[in-house]
Every structure is written in structure tokens, then in C-alpha cells.
Amino acid sequence: MSSIKEFDHLKIGLKEIESATNNFGISNYIGIGGFGKVYRGELVLSDKPTMVAVKRLDTAFGQGPPEFWKEIMMLSQYKHENLVSLLGFCDEKGENILVYEYLSNKSLDLYLKSNDLSWIQRLDICIGAARGLQYLHDPVDTQQRVLHRDIKSSNILLDENWKAKVSDFGLSKFGPANQQFTFLVSNTVGTFGYCDPLYMETGYLTKESDVYSFGVVLFEVLCGRFCVENYEDFRRFLPTFAQKCYKEMKLDTIIFHRGQISPNCLYTFSTVAYRCLQRDTKERPLMDDIVKELEAALEYQVEYEFEKEEKLKNAMAQEFDTEEFWKMKLPQDSEDIIKRLNPLAVYNTKKELFSLLHKGILFDDSERVFSVNEDGIKCELISAKRFLNMNKRSYKWQSGRKFRFSKAAIFPYSEQLNIRCRISTSMLSPGVMYAASLVFSFQRGRENVYGESSKLARINWKYQELSVSSTHIAEREKDGWLKIRLWHFLNGDKNAEFYIVLDKISYFKEEQDISNILIHQIEFEPVHMMKTHIGIQGLENVLISDEDIDWEKKVPSDYQGIIQRSDMYLKNNNNKELYFLLCDGILIDNGRKWFSLCKSTGGKCHMLPAIEILLSDDRSNRLSVSDSRFKEAIQLQYGTYAFVCKLESDMFSSGNSYACYLVFKFAETHKRLDDKGFFRVSYNLDMESGSYKIAHLNQHEPINIPVIKPKNYDTSHDSSYISRTKFPRMPKNCTDDSMHHWMDHRNDGWMEVILCKPLHKLEDHRLLYVFLTSMGSALDGVIVQGIQFRPMQRDV
Template sequence: MDAKLQTFLQKFQHLKINLEDITSATNNFNEKNRIGRGGFGNVYKGELSHFEGRSMVAIKRRNLDPRNLQGTPEFLKEIIMLSQYKHENLISLLGFCYERPEMILVYEHASCGSLDRYLNSPRLTWTQRLKICLDAAKGLSYLHDPRETHHRLIHCDVKCSNILLDDQWNAKVSDFGLSLMGSANEKNSLIVTPAAGTVGYCDPVYEMTHTLTKESDVYSFGVVLFEVLCGKFCCTFDKNGFVQEKFVPTWIESYKEKKLNDVIFKHPTLQPLNQNALETLSDIAYRCLNESREERPTMAEVVRELETALVIQELNKSEESCDWKESISYYKGITMNADPPLNYTSTLKLWVLLSKGVLLNEGKTWFSLNENGEHCEMISSRACVLPSVSENYPWSSGYSSRFAMGTYHSVRGRFKTRVVAQFLSPLVTYTVNLVFKFMLPEKGSKCRLISLKYKLQGEEKNATSYLAYERGDGCWVAELYQFISDQRTVDLEILFDRFDYTFPVIEVEGIEFRPLEKENMHSLSDSYANWEKKLPIDYQDIIKLSKNSIQLKTQMEEEVYSIFCRGFLINDGQEWFSLDKNGKKCYMLSATTVGIEGETHRWRSLPKSRFGEVVELKEREFKIVGEINYQLLSFQTYATYLVYKLPRDQSRYEAPVEVIEVVDEEGSGSDHIEYFYLRSHQTPVIKPKAYQCTHNPLHRPKIKGIPEQRDDGWMEVQIWQLQTAATSNVIHVSLKLTTCGAETLKGLIIEGVELRPV
């Protein structure tokens, strides 16, 4: 059997991880590293290298029983299933180890644990609860969807403990040991199998007939929805492990009698669930528990209803809202010819539809409302791109687009547009964006160099959009202009001239008008709220690293927290420690400590620097090499910022800088590349008319790769991102930075590198 098993596992060699590495990462399966226990065995956390890089992982170790192969089918099934099914709301398999008697599976680490831990916790808001349910529903819908190319997968054990949460509270469905595969591209799959699953969640029809369908997962998910709604498990057990009380019948009866408010989860610190959101959530949960499988919704329907409930809760609007009632006739008017026609039963449902986005103008315009009720509008490329002799490429329907007419295929970035927006909100600051997708997406990158030249009709000088960033809907956005709308319509002719530096092939979806999202400005008092919980547990150890540790020790804890927020020098004045507004650790290393390496550079004293010494560069390339003490960071994702000053003559700093992580001693880099700019590039502002107020794009969200002025007078720009790991003593950083132009970085002064939580 072992030989056959080893032969079978050959096809998954890229997932293989040595037992020695796993025992080292878990400190020989130390109890301190254990984060869970299940029927399969214990789960541990540890930092490991795997085929996607190196990160904190969850390590599931099978209960050792060398006398038999108990658990082998489930072990193999998870490897097969999770190798084939990839989705952001499914837990990812990162590797496995099969070295008798060990059978170990390695997954991405969901640092917040499983949903069952938070059912009766006020820590999760109703918005977060709805978002978690929606994420899990999307994962299950992906498994069930017969339109996908993969075979349908029936999970068979949907429950709260199998819904894991990462550090951003994104939900991921896990544990595929009991899953069964059906045929692809067929409407129904029925499998006859012995009853399995978890008491309380199991489909009653499945328990009686042993016939399994995707609707069995739907029933189980309905139980999960009611558990989240009511803040308690679906049943209780006595000391012998037998079911003591089942709550599902009670929940169903409460729904029928419209008495859900009697059983819904409440807490003094928890903002109530919007009644319209409650109705939407409870309606779909009840339908999931229908005795007849044929009457249960599909998971795709569940996703749509949960999206609606989430939008309602986030908007927290009602039909009595004055602003909404005054505008309702306008919205009804512009959506009369929506494509496809809108189907809604109340004005609130119409608001939800508009918040998600609808197609207008025979499918040529995408219209939506943001959370402030401001209008967003996108004109399809088919409606706005003008015929061009210089770049005559076909229209493409091969890329998923909200517009049925497809996207415009551009190689050199040369095309003309005539953009007419009709539905803008008056006196709102808008950004004008090019929305597109790359034909060859770059793995792992959320920010890419684009350097696209463009100008308005009649202008002589080109502007440049330097970087594009990926947003939540999978599209990439390059910002072109900003302006304040004085009316609902605007007519622009934009000429796109070329790409500089690189020549990405893009599929243009359209030109978008989106209200400018202002940066959240937090007052100093916000930072001091609940300071007792924000002060690090190990703050006394950190104080010992300070140059002024004696003075700090004499302070009261609240005063110490105040000093921590302002920041102070540690480790002989070569590093800087502080806390952000949420009490997360921030850490800055001087250029001396982090290690700036280059062909020619020089150290020089600079009293204006907090460290008193800086590095001045002379060539076009340098490296950042150093080790970071994990004790001085919180466990989460950190953005890495270069802190610097430019000389007076900034003309040579026009070109972007490429960043590659060096992964071996020969200086080879990874396939992950980032770009950033050292000079601030202001978005062009479309000049206002005489009667309009002037506009200066301030307090906008920070865009990765674009520098910002710091309060201390220095410049900073995000150059990298890393994940901390509590099981490592140090974090190794090795980055190679090279300007993409011919110019050198002569005169660039580097103060250091700062790490702040994302």
C-alpha cells in the first residue's frame, strides 16, 4: 500500500514538504504551537517555506496509529480536492508530508480561527457577520456551480467550525475530508452514500435516504446562517456527548411566527441588525432549511440574497429617508430602460440594486451609488473609443466584462476616446479613471507600472498616469484626472498616446467617473481610546531597549502609552519604535542598521535625522539587506516604506524604481516585482469654470508606489509588503532596487526603512 501511495503522490511533488522542516517549524509539535484539535488530529501553527513562498501556516497532523491506515482516504482526498479547486473563499493547501507513520497536511493559516468561536461574541459587528456568511456562501457556490469547468463538489460537512477567518476576517471554507465529487456541467448530482456529517447540521433527507445532493450542503449552510443570527450553536450536548437540545425547530417556528427579534443575538455594545437586513437574511436561511430539496435555493441564490442583506446593513437606510425619497423619482426614471430590466419590490430594494450597479443606455453605461449616495458612472470602451488608424486592433469578448459588447484590445496604448457622462452628482469631486485588465497578469502584484501618456483634446503637453492598481472587482485602474462636477453631464475627449518603459497589452473596459474617496482622518483622541488594551503586553521589555529607559520606567502606564504613540529611539539610537492608532507595533530601522548596499554610496551625518546619520547614494542601483526583530512587530501584514529626501534638482527622478526580492546568495530575484516612484506625481485637475470652487486633491487615500510627504518633513513610499511570524526570531529582508531609466540616483538621501501595519 505504501508503494502505491508513494506512486500516486508523485504527481503532487510540488506540494511535498519534508518532515524535518515541519518538526522544526512546530518546535517538534510543541503544545504551545497547537491551535486546534479535531477528529483527524491536532493542528499546529508554524512558519514554513512552500511552493508559494514562505509564510505562517496551519499544520494538520493525523492521529498516529502505525497499526492501520485510518484516515488515509481523507488525507488523499484533501490533497486531490484542494489541488483542483482554487478560490479566495476556500482554504488553500500549501503542502503535505507523507513519511510513515506521519500524514500531515499544510494549509494557509487563518489567524482568527474558526467562526464557531465568535457566535456569541460582540467582537463581530453585524456587517462583519454578514460579510463572513457571504464569503462562505461564495466558496460553496464555486464548488456547486455546474457552469464551472471543474466537477461539482459536495462538501458534506458544512458547519461553523469549518469556516475559517483570516486576519482581515475574510472567511474560507475548509476541511474537505468528507467531500464527494459529482459530474461537471450537469444540473443535478445525486450520490448514494452512507450517512456522514455532523449532528445538527446534517440534511434530514440525507439522513433518511442516504442520497446526497448539493442541496444537502444548502441545508447545512442554512443552519450556519441561523447560528450566526442567533449567536448560539444549533444544539447542545450532555456530558456523555449525546444531543440534549436542538434549536433548529425553535428557530424555524420563530421565523414563521415573526418572532425572530426574540431569539436574535443581542449585546449592549453591538449595533443592532437593520430590520430589512434581518428580513433578507432570515428569509434565505429559512428557505435553505426547507424540507423539500427542490424548494431550497441554490448557493448562487444564497450569495445574491446575502449581498443584498450586506448592502442594506452597510447603507443602513430606510424607506423613510428624506434624501432618498426626494430622489426616488429620478432613479426610477433613469432605470426604466435598464438592461436587463430591474425587478424590485420596494424603494429600498431599488437602492440595493443601484448600490451593486446596473447597466443603462442599452448596456453602454454602468451606473452605481457609493455608500454616501454619490453617483458612479462608467462608459464602456465600445461606446467611447473612437476609430484609430494608428492602432487597429479587434474588440475582444474573451475577457469577463460587465459590458456584453466586450473590451478594447490595446497593445501600444494609442487610442482616442470621446466620453460623455450623464448621471454625475453635482458639486462632487470626481476622479476620471481608465479601467482595464492586463492580458498577462503579474502574480501576486496589486500595483503595476503602466506609465501611460495621455492628454485632453486641445492640450499640447501630455500627462502621465504612472501606476495602476488592482481593486476588489478584479479590474485595474489608472487615474487620469480629477475635477469638481458642476452638473450631471460632462463631455471629454481624451487622447491616449503611448506606454513608457514597458508595453503591457491591456483590455480596456471603459472610462470611469468615481467620487474621490477621502482618506480617513483620525484625531489624536481616537488613538487614546481604550489605551489599556492597546499597550503591548511586553511593553516593559521594549522600554528596556530605549535610550531613555530610566525615565520611561518612572511614568504611569497611560503616560507610557502616550510616549509609545509618539515614538522613541531604541537599540543605541539606531532604531525607532512606536504604536499606530490601533495599538499595532511600528518599527523603523536607520539606514545604518538595515544595511544599504551599493556600488558607491557614503555615510554622512545629518542632525535633522532622528538617527543623526544617513546614506547618500551615487549610482542607479542599491540593496536593502537586514534582519528585523519579530518582537518589535505585531503578528500581521506589514507595509515596508523607504524614508528619504530628494535633492533640489529632482529632474533625474522621473523614472520609476523596480524592486525585486533577492532570494539566494547569487543575487537572483523572485518572480514578484514591485514598482514605485521617488517624485510625487500630481493628478492633473480639469480646470474649473469661473463660478466653480477651486480643487486641490488633498487627503486622498494613499496609493501604493506613489510617495507622500511625512509630518516629520521626510518623504516616504511603500516599496514592499511582508507577513510577520511569531515563531521566527528574526525576519530577513533582502531587496534589490534599480531605477528603470538611464539616470542615476545620485544625491538621494536615505534615512531608513519603516514597517507599519497594513
């Protein structure tokens, strides 16, 4: 292929790609497609770091060098904002690798059944994909028409802003440009369910073949269903089913966003989707017409939602916009406060007064900010100028446009700080538990580095006899500053004073290019007192209790099928005996799963053995463990471990959120490292990446954040319910999306820690990839029995 030389400028060396993807490591793996496996990595392109997606050709998937070169030729010639961008390729040492722009939200098929996307977002995605196809069918100038041949939801990729981009051109065909009718005779290729029936029967490929496939995608988006699904033990084809419902005017019974779609939008959208699926190609619309119809549907929906929102706002305003309502939200002394802090402030109503206080008022020479939160509780910000001990050390100061106060103090990053602080509050609510948080940032050279995301940070500080060293998440504020919580205290006096010494602040893993730390402010906010009973219900081996009264309702309808998968003889047991047996748990599938029932919810639980799901050929870390359900376990060491959990729909109870646990214990050689004993967890649910978590191998209260008393502590305002609580309760098994989870003891003698946020509708997913990365030596000597899925609560 002599023309290949014209693409030399796109070549990327194999060594660069291997380095960027950690040698195609499992932690960089993000999915698989018709071309082969896909990896995430960072390459330096055009002199700047760029996140990329790397597709590595595997001929076992049915595509080879012809499709590889066709993709390169296609994407180097045809450029459009709704087509995926090719950044480079590699053809060294028998490797065929394509390098694309990295699209962080992956592919549309992952969201068909998800509530993550609103109906307007779905419409925008469909319009974007339609515009990409419109460009391929009617390109500019003299370029040839492109017939994609494999339009499907998994080939519509989504960037961080949910913009749709058509991908995967390995099966595409070129046709004559600027002709009303184009057809080619070719061998039939494509994906079952999406492929035009007429093309499959005759071999005649036309642009209307892509239109048919796109119509299937439109119905997938509308109905929240895949084009081919198993239903009552037979395959259901969405195109046929949707057409039938459309003709019978029953489409509203199968749409996904029922009740959220404007009637005009539904009619316009479904009609164009129905026309795409017509057998006669002359009755199918052109992509230009499809774009116009979808844009019209979007206009109907935007207008509908605007009117709906206005009605809701008016209704809420009438209900809550009263003087009595806003008076209840304000502190009792709010009018005295506004007169003292801002005597020139103008307000006519309690609502306007609340707005002034909620926004915040500068006082004390503009070095403090007073505000009230949504609950009317007082909050305070204090600038570094007010709490740093100016007599003990000279400082450098810096101003900036993102600074809330006039200046921040600069300290060398590598040094022991030894910053002495005198912190005095004066405007907080008595009897309220507060959190004191430090707001800071870093510098590279002279450039301020604001947090792009939350950072794992280490902090050391002292207060009287107390010396605190902890590692936890520094949260990113809206303006880019990082905030790390230092201590809690019960405010018992109008003035609370603290004398602390800040010794060191650093990233958990040192970054050599960081030069300085900017100390900006101390922030005092009320702590939400969480109820201790919130969390996951139903550990195994729960004693018989009131939970067992309605046991008949909690036995799963398919329990006979589950029992048949057990190697125990259970045929003569009555239903009540089977219920209690299932609550205790049984081995099924030849000992490769542990199944049980959660008494609290009646939901199904199951555990997968580590020896089956660990993605590794190394058998040296296997152990015989007598108290393991599976009689074997895995002993971890340093590095990253990947577990692949196959999700079976009949192992989950529909309508439940699930928690995913690592079930483990410590070897005798394991070193307990207090607050430093933690590891990082990331996961992929099918092709969708989840946020990372920090799992702690200890039972400390939240990240070693102490409750301390101010130097001039006054107990007169102690509230009875707070005085009995040593810490603001944040249960180890939180149901929120916290960055941290702590281990807990199980009734079976093992321990467990949650690995990710609550997982919803797991019965609709196939694979969960879990990656454990050792931070220091935390995982060294941890013995893993398996990963368990347990219901948390029913979704509303």
C-alpha cells in the same frame, strides 16, 4: 525499508523543489514547526501549476527520518477531506522534504485571539477537525486505527475556504482497527499543555488521549486563549482554568465571543469540551459523539443568528423604509430621468424607483449605463463603441458573456496603441468631483484573461498639452475586469467632453504570453473627498502644545521599567520632566531600541535598528551614520531584503492600532525616478501572511492622477470647498487598507513610508517579517535607519 519503493510515484526531484522555493529563499518562507522550516512554492503536478507547502526536515527540532517516513506512509494510505493531503516528497542528497497542498490560511492557532473569524466559522473549523480525527480513530474497511498523539491548534490547518485539515502525523501510532478499546504502551510524546495527563503518568496511549487534546483545542477556540499563557508572572493552564470556570458556572467571563453565542450553543459546546478533559477515560466522549454534539451546537447558533438578523432587519426596515427616506436618497430629477431612459419602467414607491436607478439603466442604443450610487449621486458607464474614434483606425471587436456592453475592442498588446478617444458624459451630477477610470482586460492567445487579483500596471496617455505616465494598481472588479483610474475632474456642466490619446497599457513587468488588450468601457464615479486630518498622529519632537495638558494621563504605567532599560541617569527627574523626555525619545536595551511616547494618543512608540533586524550575514552594506539614532544604518541595493522584528508586549500600548514605518534617507548616488520610484512590500505577522503594498519613494499626489478640466468646462457649479483643493485628498498616511503608501518627511531630518496595513493587538504577537522587493532600481542607494512602530488611533 523495502516497502519504501511503493511510494516512488510520489518522489519529486530536489532541483524542482529548489526552483519552486527560490532555493528555499526568505521571500518564500512561511513559517516553522516541529519538523522544520516551511516554504511556499509552485510545482507542476499532473501537468498543471500547483501551489504547495514544502516542509524541510531539520533534526535539530527533534524529529528525524522515522517521523519523515511515517508521515509519508500515513498520508498515502489515509485520505479524507479533513486531513492534509501529501503531494510528494524528496529524499535526495541528505534532504528529507515533504510536499503538501498549500493551505493559504495557515493554522488555527493564528486566529484564536483574532476577530477575523466569526463564531460560526470557528464552529465549522472545530467540526471539520473533529471529523478528521473521527476518521483516524474509526477508519473504513480493515485499516488500522491511528492515534495522532499531537493534536493542537497549530496542527489544524485551514484552506482558502476555512476548511479544517488535521496535519503533522510524524508522532502518530497505529493500533488495532474496529475494536472498542485500544491502548498502546509508548514513550510519552506530544506538546506540553495539550498532552493527556493520564498518558503522561502511565505511558498508556489510547484514542481518548487524542480526545483530551482536542478538548483543550475546543476551549482555546471558545476562550480565545492559548493552552499555556503567562499571567501575572506565573503560567496559567487553560484546561485547569476552564474546567474551574465551567464547574463554577463562570464560563461566560472568559469566552472570546461574549454576547455573540447562543446560550444553547454555549452550553452544548462547553459541555462536550469539558467532558473531553475528564481524568477518567471512560467519561470522555468518542469522536463520533463529539462530532454530533458540535453539529448540534452549530444548528443552535445558526438558528440564533438567523432570528437575530431577522429582528435587526425588521427594526431597520421600520426605521428607514419610508417614502421620505428614499426621496432624500434620489436625485431631484430622478422621475424625469426614468421616464426618458425607460418609459416602460414600473414603480409604485420611491424605494422601487431608487432600486431601478441603483441597478442601472441601459440607454443610447444600449451603449451607455446610467445609475445612482448609495448616496444618490449619478454615475455613468460608456462603452468603447461610443468613445473610440472609428474614423482613424479599424478595430477588431469581441463579444463575451462577462461583457456589460455588447462588445470590447481588441488591440495588440506589444504595440504602441495610439488610441484616439472622444469621451462625452451627459448624465452626471453638477458640482461633484469625479474619477474617470478605464475598464480593460488581456488575452492569452484567443482566451480572455480576467483578473484573479489586482495588478500593478503602467499606463501612458495624453490630454491636450498634458502627457501622463504612471504606474499603479489596476483594481479587479467583481466580474473579473481590471479598472485603472486615469484622471479626476470637477463636473461643472451637464455635458463634459474629453479628447484623450491612450498610448500604452501594460503590466509593470512584461508578460510574454499576453497577446491582446481588450478595451471595454470608461466609468465615471464620484470621488470620496477624504478629510486631510485623518491619519497617524504624533511625529517625534512635537512642540509643547495643548496635547501636553493632560500629560499625567499619558505616562505609561510601566514607565519606570522602561527607564531602567535606558543607559541614561534618570532617577532624579520628576514625572513631568520624564514625560517630555520620553516624548523626545530615549535609547534603551544597550542602544538596540529607540523608545518614545506619542503625544496625541499617549501610546508607546519604538524603533528597531536596521542593523539588528536585517536577515543577512553580509556586513558590507553597513554604514556609519552620525545622524542615526543608532549611529549605524544599512544601505540597500537591488533585490529582496527581509527584516525580522521581534515584538515585545511591553513596547505596545494595549488597544491601539499601529503603523509600521520604514525610516530612511537617500544616498547621494540614489536615482530619483519620479512615479517609477517604488518598491513592493509584503509581510508575515507570526505565521499569517498579509497583503502586499506598494511603497512610493516620492511625495506625489496619488499615483500621478491629474485633475483636468473638460474641453467645455463650465465653472458655474464650482463648490467652494472643492475649488481650494487641487486633488481629492488622500493623505500619505492613510488609515485605510490602501494598496499604496507615499513617503513623508520627518521632523528629525529622515523620511518614512508606511509598510503595511494598520496592525491590531501587536502586544499579542511575537514576530513581524517584512520583505522589501526592489522594483527596478528604486531601492538602490536607500539608507535605512530602522523600522518604527507608532500608534494610529485606539481601537473601538
